Amino acid sequence: MTLTELKYIVAVAREKHFGHAAEACFVSQPTLSVAIKKLEDELGVVIFERGGTEISMTPLGAQIVAQAERVLEQTASIREIAKQNKDPLAGPFRLGIIYTIAPYLLPQLVKTMIEHVPQMPLILQENFTVRLVELLRQGELDAAIMALPFAEQGLAIQPLYDEPFVVALPKQHPWATRTDISPQDLKSETMLLLGAGHCFRNQVLEVCPEMARFSTNGDGIARTFEGSSLETIRHMVASGIGITVLPQASVPDMQSKDGMLRYVPFSDPVPSRRVVLAWRKSFTRTAAIEAIRQAVLACDLHGVTMLQDAKIEES
Numbered sequence: 001m002t003l004t005e006l007k008y009i010v011a012v013a014r015e016k017h018f019g020h021a022a023e024a025c026f027v028s029q030p031t032l033s034v035a036i037k038k039l040e041d042e043l044g045v046v047i048f049e050r051g052g053t054e055i056s057m058t059p060l061g062a063q064i065v066a067q068a069e070r071v072l073e074q075t076a077s078i079r080e081i082a083k084q085n086k087d088p089l090a091g092p093f094r095l096g097i098i099y100t101i102a103p104y105l106l107p108q109l110v111k112t113m114i115e116h117v118p119q120m121p122l123i124l125q126e127n128f129t130v131r132l133v134e135l136l137r138q139g140e141l142d143a144a145i146m147a148l149p150f151a152e153q154g155l156a157i158q159p160l161y162d163e164p165f166v167v168a169l170p171k172q173h174p175w176a177t178r179t180d181i182s183p184q185d186l187k188s189e190t191m192l193l194l195g196a197g198h199c200f201r202n203q204v205l206e207v208c209p210e211m212a213r214f215s216t217n218g219d220g221i222a223r224t225f226e227g228s229s230l231e232t233i234r235h236m237v238a239s240g241i242g243i244t245v246l247p248q249a250s251v252p253d254m255q256s257k258d259g260m261l262r263y264v265p266f267s268d269p270v271p272s273r274r275v276v277l278a279w280r281k282s283f284t285r286t287a288a289i290e291a292i293r294q295a296v297l298a299c300d301l302h303g304v305t306m307l308q309d310a311k312i313e314e315s
Contacts, residue, residue, distance in 0.1 A: 003075060005039040006068040007138075008032050009047055013065040014134060016054050069137060073154075076139020077282040087119070088287040094123045095292065096132040096144035100200040100230055101275060104249040105145070108299040117291050129199045136280060143279040143289060145296070147199055152313075155278045158289075159310035160296050164248045164272040164303060165207065167264045170240045176262040183207045183271060190242035192233045195226040200273070204245045207271040237261060247273065248303035275304075281314055 011021035012032070022029040040047055047061035057065060097106065106124065113122055125132075125141065132144040133151055145160070167181045175181060186207075194201040227233040233244050238260035246263075254263045277293055297306050 001039060001042060003072065005035050006071055008035050009039065009061075009065055010068050010072065010138060012036065012048060012055060013057055013062075016056070018055065072138045073280065073282070077280070077284075079139075088285040089117055089120045089291060091120065092123050093120050093285075093288050093292070094125070094140070094142045096125045096127060096135060096141045096146075098129055098132065098144075098146050098199060099126050100194070100198060100247060100250070101145055101147070102126045103231070104247075104301065105296070105299060108301075109295050112295040112298050113291070116295065120288060120291065128197045130197075133278075136278060139280070142283060142285065143277055143292060145275065145277055147203065147273040147275050150199070150278075152278070154281060155314075156281045156283075157313045158277045158293060159307045159313075160275045160277055160293065161301065161304045161306045162272050162274050163301070163305075164270045165204070165245050165266060166248055166251055166254065166303075167243060167266065168234060168237050168246050168251075169243050169262045169264060170237055171260055171262050172240065173243065173262070175243075175264060178264050180267040181264050182267045186243075186245075192236050192242045192244040193226050194230070194233065195228060200230075200247065203271075203273050207245060207266075234261065245271075249301040251302065254303070 008021065008025060008027075011024050012018060015021040015024060018033055019029050022032040025032060036047065043064070045060050045064070046058050047064055049056045049058055102124075110122060110124075113120065125135070127135070129146050129150050132141065132146060133155070135141040136144055137154060147163075148157075167175075167186075169176050175185075193204060227236060230246060230250055234246070234250075236242070237244050251263050254265070256263075277289065277296070279289055283289070297308060
């Protein structure tokens with residue numbers, strides 16, 4: 001039994017597909033399949049049920065995969081322990097960040113890190129929240145910047161900032177001159193949302209639950225469009241197809257009258273999200289975590305409230 005084999009079975013369990021798991025592990029599918037079959041033969045058990053379009057785990061296989069995840073996390077901890085006598089700020093830092101934060105935070109964050117901690121280059125990965133949490137637990141990432149809520153078990157969490165939401169409208173929309181908009185007002189509009197998998201989509205649906213259902217009788221949202229990124233949705237709004245909800249940091253200038261868009265704040269209580277820094281509780285480079293936190297707090301994100309004195313929370 002090898003750590004590589006354990007990594008392979010965790011990848012297959014996550015992807016539910018041998019080919020996709022092989023791509024994620026940067027090996028050929030035959031290499032991955034042979035290694036997993038060798039492990040199953042060694043253990044005398046069947047971990048995965050083959051057949052059909054999707055791979056599933058046997059009940060015993062699910063237990064083995066769960067243990068493999070814990071072993072991989074502990075292995076990452078051993079590597080960190082070995083670094084304790086070295087400068088915790090020396091060497092790369094693997095940082096994950098969700099898609100709806102990365103474009104607006106990373107330019108400033110990377111610049112600040114280069115200026116203040118040049119010996120700690122960032123290795124960055126954009127991804128969905130659920131995937132970043134998996135990579136954290138497997139030791140593939142050192143920390144991740146995400147928005148609550150998410151599965152926090154085994155992770156330390158430190159709040160970074162609170163970010164309000166705003167409504168984006170085409171400039172000719174009747175609401176374009178309003179001073180604020182109530183979440184209840186959105187029920188009558190064609191809403192443009194991010195696709196499934198984006199945590200910001202779920203947060204918007206919490207603001208206006210009616211968006212979660214489609215209707216032809218006037219009860220709920222009649223039509224929606226699902227986009228792959230906030231920028232795609234922003235352009236669709238500009239074309240007059242509908243309206244959307246955006247995080248404040250993605251809006252360059254709330255008062256801008258140029259272009260095809262207008263931005264209107266929500267009325268009180270303003271819906272918002274809390275952005276946090278998360279890492280494994282066993283991670284030992286605490287000075288590196290603090291360097292990332294301070295770099296984020298130094299960023300100038302329009303409209304957000306930085307949480308300078310937020311305490312670390314552990315689950």
